[in-house]
Amino acid sequence: MQEQIAKLFPQATFETVDNTLTVTIDDAHWHDLATYLRDQLHMDYLVTIVGMDWVTSLGCIYYMMSTVDNKMVAAKVSTTDRVNPYITSVADLWAIAGIYEREVYDFFGIIFVGNPDMRRLFLNIDWKGFPLRKDYDENDPRNAVSIENERQTDDTYTYVRQADGSVERKSVPVFMPDDFVVNIGPQHPATHGVLRFRTAVDGETIKKIDVYMGYIHRGIEKLCESLTYPQTLPFMDRMDYFSAHNYHHGLCATIEKAAGITISDRAQVIRVMMDELSRIASHCLFIGTYCMDLGATTMLFYTLRVREQILDIMEKTCGARMTFNYDCIGGVMQDIAPDFVADVKALLEILPKNIKEYNKIFTGNVIARNRMEGVGVLSRQDAISYGITGPSGRASGWACDMRKEKPYSIYSQLDFRQVVAEEGDSMARFKVRLQEMEESAHILEQLVDNIPEGEYCVKVPKMLKLPKGAWFDMYEGCRGVFGVYVESDGTTKPYRLKLVPPCLNLAAVVDHITRGEKIADLITIGGSLDYIVPDMDR
């Protein structure tokens, strides 16, 4: 691959960071390279854009993955101008890049020339400064807590490069003056948290949705930069609180890889079991809340019953119901509870019966089928372009399960099926999750009797220092791919810790798949995508 690129782009330099080919290129050739990577090398899945502040320069690292052969490549683009940093946008190549670039702009102030919508993503419109820059003043009085309503405009702006090379700012309307705009959220029962949709409707039909995020943006990435590696772990529980174990697993595994720590088999098995348990619990809650959104409240209580049973298992071992903080660097915090195995077996016993019951009550119901079938169809191509991973992506026919595609931990030794559906509608997303519960149960069945003996946590230095370098890894959360980018400058604290949440993409795609549907379908589609707002906002 390196030769192919070098042939066309002689000015590019190459390095291999964490087994990934990283191409460094200047801004002028970046768009051409991106087009080449996407079209010729099939790098059609843009995993993330990591904004970086290297003090002397600002820049981005683009991680791309091919859906054909699962190869990854990274591209580094930077600019030394700190006042007006311009980088060419790739929003026309990957649909999700538009949102990623807004995120980078919000945190680093890098302006992407050509992006059609260059507003801030998480912070409000009048926010001063760019928080993830190293020279950001956190105590700026202009950013103090205020009960005054934030300023609101119906316009966005875009930066266009003129023929002479200069960059001009242009204003673009988001809504037309005669649009009937309904504000759904941030406090609304259907948004699953504090997400805000400004929805232009024509009668009951949706014309356009403008998604506002950041109502629960807590700045976890910035906070992590001032904490040691073990101290960053508890934040993982509070992002996607349903995949707490999976996220913990991801961050721990990345740090362990960077520090060169190998953990015991016992810890691996316990981690995977916890991951799968939380996947079942998470999907249970999904089914419940989804059915509640559709108006069948009773289902929520039936699914919560199973979830409570899983929480009991976890509570006995971890001591908490939600924020477990169980995985630690080197293994897990404490050994499993004595009746863990028996409890898991009891769960596996009742689970198939419960899934059968859910199908009986809900899946076959004619009203439910009418509400879900053919609603919010997301094609495979769009799913990849928007980077919709997890059950929602698999429902569109894209095999994107990182447990299979880029196996980590002990997943390569396990026997399980990657659930993929072709329809791409809300019903498919619902069914994929139901089947994934069965697959997770199957994984648990294989492991529950085979937990190897050994220590549950290896010894790690008290003050863990990572060598200089960068690491990027992808793990399977309950809602999609969870990526971790760690850059270390050799101290006990991360120089940059970028967390790639799957839910950001899920919220970004809402506008695309709700157009022309009914208001009630927004609830169906939002529910079936199953985003967690604290996860996308971080």
Place this chain on the structure above:
Amino acid sequence: MPYEAWKDNEYIEGLVNELRENGTNVIVGTFDKLINWGRSNSIWPLTFATSCCGIEFVSLGAARFDMARFGWEVARASPRQADFMMVAGTIVNRMVPVFRRLYDQLAEPKYVIACGSCAISGGPFRKSYHVAKGIEDIVPVDVFVPGCPPRPEAMIYGIMQLSRKIKVERFFGGVNRQQKRQEYLNLVQEKQS
């Protein structure tokens, strides 16, 4: 729950003593009792949750903890019809105006429970650039429920405390009633100056 099992009896006793000292006539007192009985037994929450604590609040409604036993399950989505607001989750800068408006939209008498360490002080995110350090600076809070997130049992305890607090409030007359907004603002000003 037996009286001795409560943790903050001195506080409620203090309120009751204040009531006794200031006295009231029998008829008004009886009406007050009736009203307080109604109010304290029917506290409807606003469906408001920002993060993790909200999920525990959902568990609170489910079969195991079943807040319906106390009549709290009538969660209203519209703030005009709700009685109290369970601030379940972090309140960030951008959310503050929205949150404040929700509080203003609640109909009197209204109560606020700060649930979880984020709502109390900012919790693990206290050092962040975009998190309000406790909701006490934004709205008056009646009950604090610590935890991250608090267990559903703790939430039940917190709402029961609120219920006890409502019982010694006054609808007619001056003592122990809920602070008016202006008074509260004056107090805040005094505190600041």
Place this chain on the structure above:
Amino acid sequence: MQDFAVITNWIHNFLVSTLGCAPWLAVTIECVAVGVGLLLLYALLALFYIYFERKVCAFFQCRLGPNRVGPWGLLQSFADMFKILIKELIELKNIDKFLFALAPYLVIIASMLAFAVLPWGNGLQIIDFNIGIFFLLAVSSIGVLGILLAGWSSNNKFTLIGALRSGAQMVSYELSIGLSVVTMVCLAGTMSVTGIVEAQDRLWFIFSGHVSSIIAFIIYMIAGTAETNRGPFDLPEAESELTAGYHTEYSGIHFGFFYLAEYLNLFIISGVAALLFFGGWMPLHIPGWDAFNNIMDYIPSVVWFVGKAIALSFIIIWFKWTFPRLRIDHLLKLEWKYLLPINLFNLALMVCIIIFGWQI
């Protein structure tokens, strides 16, 4: 069969002859007494229904439901009402103040008027006129006006959408209700409520009208659920879509009126179903089984009526806690493409049954 007319006549005679009131005064006193009694009954019944629904839904969901306030939580809905009564009424800016205040009263008055014609027991009916069932249909459709006004006058987009949905839904389903009522009126041969009850002296209509009655009953239950804005037809107040639908902006007792009216409408709809299909207060009679019929007659007629109404409401509550909500276009499709043609066909069938004397 006890006849409550004996008691009411006695009261009238007592007022006129013993106390020597002029007839107009006696009627006035009776009207006031009946009015007060009705209001009390109305409130009590609504409170009972709130409790009933909360308990039933709790049992469906493997929970306990209210059980702390009073024995078995019986006083829970009373506590709720006390609180709602003294809760602040929020005054909004930029609304149509008159219509905003009028809307809840319209809704509650509509359901109260409908409440007045229900046949509570043998001789226990407030007004009995020859177009009783027609009156009932007419007044119950005033309610939708209240909902439309509430949605319009609140100056809120959610309430507006809720009200428009409600308008579309009510207008459509009124048709189904009307047609299924007409079907049964054909069978009864009278529009008078007492007449309909007495026509079922021999056998309830649900049995005597063959398949046609059963079809009419099913359609009536579906349309009735839609008329009361209850799940799966609760689109006007679809909580997960429109926060609280048309009454989003109402607080305090104004909201309380909507809340009470919702439950009372449930009672009225099931009461009318009991009247049309299950003989109103008429005990279960089976032709030829005289001993059985006599035993049935010992159960007071009020118990029969209320029992039937509550049993039918239980079915409607069951719907709500089982089915997901319909979408607005599915809802209208269901009415105009399926229920209406079936209903028309059913009406023709019923007429045939009567003409050829097929009824049992």
